[in-house]
């Protein structure tokens with residue numbers, strides 16, 4: 457019998473990624489496009505449907521050959537109702553019936569889930585958290601995503617929402633978060649946070665086109681004192697968030713994913729130092745932080761598997 461397949465999509469702040477995924481979590485084809493900056497919810501939905509068609513074409517399948525589409529999306533949303541509460545930085549998603557709209561436009565059975573939950577499902581089934589039924593996933597990218605897996609499933613709270621550790625008000629800071637509030641962890645643990653810190657230190661406005669996160673980490677690797685300080689503060693913020701999670705949950709196993717996790721080797725030392733300095737033993741003793749195995753595929757695999765096996 458042919459294996460069941462689905463479309464997995466990861467709607468990120470920078471890219472939309474899509475893949476055809478089979479029931480073992482293997483990626484058959486993949487595609488990506490830039491996330492549209494203008495046009496709000498309608499444009500995003502249109503892009504999702506068009507990238508779905510692109511991976512179907514690439515894999516020579518039609519929408520009838522797939523068992524559905526799973527979409528990992530940022531922000532508070534409810535998988536059961538298919539409704540998004542709101543999406544930071546994108547207009548038009550307030551109380552938005554995303555699942556219904558996408559099904560209407562694509563003609564394909566759709567499930568939406570939090571993007572960090574999608575990444576956690578991917579890592580749990582076939583990545584860095586295989587065999588771990590209790591762990592925390594943190595996605596370090598445009599912002600900070602989080603998922604708490606308990607009993608092998610991502611935790612959903614009273615309103616069906618996942619956890620949002622990017623918005624814990626732990627800093628005595630006036631920096632603006634993507635959600636427009638201040639002092640939140642994501643105001644530092646985000647690409648914008650890195651750029652803001654770097655340009656504040658340099659006392660100049662950065663030309664974002666010519667300055668990337670990769671170039672910042674590259675400068676830090678070469679020992680540039682300003683870049684090293686910025687990376688150090690990012691690592692310190694991450695260490696604090698991990699402390700909060702470990703102390704609240706008594707969970708010791710963490711997986712870090714997302715684009716910035718590829719530089720985890722230079723963050724690691726400070727992260728562990730901060731846990732040691734600010735932690736609460738024994739809850740913060742022997743914490744293990746593992747880098748994502750699936751990297752950029754984690755959320756597309758997790759979203760694709762979720763629609764095949766959990767819905």
Ligand SMILES: [Zn+2]
Nearest residue numbers: 623633635640
């Ligand atoms: Zn926030």
